[in-house]
Amino acid sequence: MTSGLDVRGITHRYGKKTALNDIGFSLDKGTFCALLGPNGAGKSTLFSILTRLFVPDAGEVMIAGHSLAREPGKALARIGVVFQQPTLDLDLTVRRNLKYFAALHGLAGKDADRRIETSLEQVNMAERAGEKVRALNGGHRRRMEIARALLHDPVVLLLDEPTVGLDAETRNSITGHVHNLASEQGLTVLWATHLVDEVRANDQLVVLHEGRIQADGSAAEIAGDTPLQARFLEMTGGGE
Amino acid sequence: MRAALICLVAIVHREALRFVSQRGRFLAAIVRPLVWLIVFAAGFRAALGLSIQPPYQTYITYEIYIVPGLCGMVQLFSGMQSSLSLVYDREMGSMRLLLTSPIPRWWLLFCKLFASTAISIFQVYTFLAIAALTGISFSPAGYLAVLPALIVNGLMLGALGLLLSSTIRQLENFAGVMNFVIFPMFFLSTALYPLWKMAEASTILRDICAFNPFSHGVELIRFALYGQVDWMALLWVLVAFAIFLSGSLWGYDPSRSMVRRKA
Numbered sequence: 001m002t003s004g005l006d007v008r009g010i011t012h013r014y015g016k017k018t019a020l021n022d023i024g025f026s027l028d029k030g031t032f033c034a035l036l037g038p039n040g041a042g043k044s045t046l047f048s049i050l051t052r053l054f055v056p057d058a059g060e061v062m063i064a065g066h067s068l069a070r071e072p073g074k075a076l077a078r079i080g081v082v083f084q085q086p087t088l089d090l091d092l093t094v095r096r097n098l099k100y101f102a103a104l105h106g107l108a109g110k111d112a113d114r115r116i117e118t119s120l121e122q123v124n125m126a127e128r129a130g131e132k133v134r135a136l137n138g139g140h141r142r143r144m145e146i147a148r149a150l151l152h153d154p155v156v157l158l159l160d161e162p163t164v165g166l167d168a169e170t171r172n173s174i175t176g177h178v179h180n181l182a183s184e185q186g187l188t189v190l191w192a193t194h195l196v197d198e199v200r201a202n203d204q205l206v207v208l209h210e211g212r213i214q215a216d217g218s219a220a221e222i223a224g225d226t227p228l229q230a231r232f233l234e235m236t237g238g239g240e
Numbered sequence: 241m242r243a244a245l246i247c248l249v250a251i252v253h254r255e256a257l258r259f260v261s262q263r264g265r266f267l268a269a270i271v272r273p274l275v276w277l278i279v280f281a282a283g284f285r286a287a288l289g290l291s292i293q294p295p296y297q298t299y300i301t302y303e304i305y306i307v308p309g310l311c312g313m314v315q316l317f318s319g320m321q322s323s324l325s326l327v328y329d330r331e332m333g334s335m336r337l338l339l340t341s342p343i344p345r346w347w348l349l350f351c352k353l354f355a356s357t358a359i360s361i362f363q364v365y366t367f368l369a370i371a372a373l374t375g376i377s378f379s380p381a382g383y384l385a386v387l388p389a390l391i392v393n394g395l396m397l398g399a400l401g402l403l404l405s406s407t408i409r410q411l412e413n414f415a416g417v418m419n420f421v422i423f424p425m426f427f428l429s430t431a432l433y434p435l436w437k438m439a440e441a442s443t444i445l446r447d448i449c450a451f452n453p454f455s456h457g458v459e460l461i462r463f464a465l466y467g468q469v470d471w472m473a474l475l476w477v478l479v480a481f482a483i484f485l486s487g488s489l490w491g492y493d494p495s496r497s498m499v500r501r502k503a
Contacts, residue, residue, distance in 0.1 A: 003354040048313070051336070051339075051340045052340065052494055053336060053339060053340070053362025053494060054338075054494045054495070055494045071447050072342070073342045073344065074342070075342075076340055076341065076342040078341075081336075081340055083333055083337075084484040085332075085336075086333065087332070087333035087336055087337045088334075089254075091261060092257070099250070100250050100253075100254055101245055101337065103246045103251075104247055104248065104250065104337070104341035104342060104348075105243075105342060105343075105345065106242065106244075106246050106247060106336065106342075107246070107250075108246040108250075121264055122479035139486065169371030188337065
């Protein structure tokens with residue numbers, strides 16, 4: 001058992017189609033793991049299972065030692081999630097959005113205010129707290145969602161293609177920020193993406209294709225002598 | 241326990257903010273029953289004779305008869321509106337945020353239900369206040385006694401909305417459901433005509449009306465406005481509430497297929 005994230009034998013079907021087939025991997029505390037796969041590989045299904053939006057047909061998820069099936073409250077309290085699709089109330093202020101989320105985790109009052117200030121400072125958005133989310137650009141909205149995902153001090157941070165639709169500079173800065181969260185604050189990060197350039201050589205890499213794990217190891221090891229992009233295309237049958 | 245209460249307050253607050261920001265929704269919720277009361281009921285007054293029946297002690301005008309049904313209608317629309325907002329939440333992703341909270345899911349859904357009931361009650365009292373201005377009023381005790389009836393009826397209709405929202409995939413499908421739920425529930429009930437009047441037209445229609453839980457919600461409100469309890473109606477509404485709530489908890493259970501969607 002790891003103190004981070006343990007995924008064991010997850011299998012899930014939509015009718016006759018097998019979306020995930022015996023998925024298993026393990027992330028230690030402080031690991032940044034890229035879950036790399038082309039569109040339709042099963043990444044979002046896996047995220048729905050990791051966040052208990054639905055339960056898999058078989059397999060188990062352990063979050064910081066807590067089973068998602070047997071102790072959902074304890075397990076969910078230890079994960080922070082950034083969904084692929086933005087989940088913000090556009091007509092509410094940044095602070096009001098964060099307060100709502102804090103309350104969903106049972107946090108209120110001064111404790112919630114303090115956490116909101118701290119997490120906004122971390123993403124350099126403290127001065128935007130009073131603005132309506134509608135006024136923020138895509139990059140700031142994403143940063144805010146990352147700040148929100150960290151409000152309740154999770155152990156594991158799950159991000160489902162968090163840089164979709166962002167420009168290169170913003171993408172780079174968000175990728176860097178989350179890498180720092182893993183290396184400096186010891187967060188266990190699972191970062192789903194289909195963009196190879198977001199993966200660093202020393203990241204753990206899980207390659208998912210057609211619902212199966214094609215590779216699990218350090219990005220440098222998996223790439224070997226070839227560039228990661230070429231290796232990835234090779235494993236996924238020539239790309240998307 | 242404290243976390244559950246914090247969660248409840250936040251969800252009610254969010255729904256209230258959303259309600260306040262949608263002024264059109266509030267206006268429609270109030271104008272709709274007023275049109276029925278002032279235009280429809282005035283026209284029907286001459287056409288429809290009502291005999292004395294409980295809880296009324298004397299002959300009443302049609303406007304008086306129709307008010308409890310319109311209170312029910314406000315709650316019916318409000319319950320369905322909440323259901324619509326749940327489907328919208330799911331399409332927009334904020335439902336995911338709610339469902340990944342570590343607070344038990346049944347409590348989160350109850351918070352949503354509680355919020356929608358509270359909002360519907362606010363709308364009903366606003367409608368009753370305007371109705372009073374037009375001369376259709378009840379005793380102060382009646383206004384007080386109707387509150388528990390509105391709570392029970394609001395919970396029942398909110399639970400129906402919750403159940404529908406767990407089965408509806410897309411916003412586009414919602415319009416059809418509105419037609420197939422709101423209109424039949426309203427017209428095939430005792431909101432507009434008493435059961436005996438319905439029986440004159442057709443006994444089958446009367447039986448459907450007598451089965452419709454919305455009829456019992458309306459009767460509960462009707463009796464409560466006169467400080468009485470229609471125990472049979474109360475039982476009927478509570479049973480319907482239990483069935484709708486169980487159905488929606490089943491629908492939102494992560495291990496069931498109802499919320500499974502290919503993301």
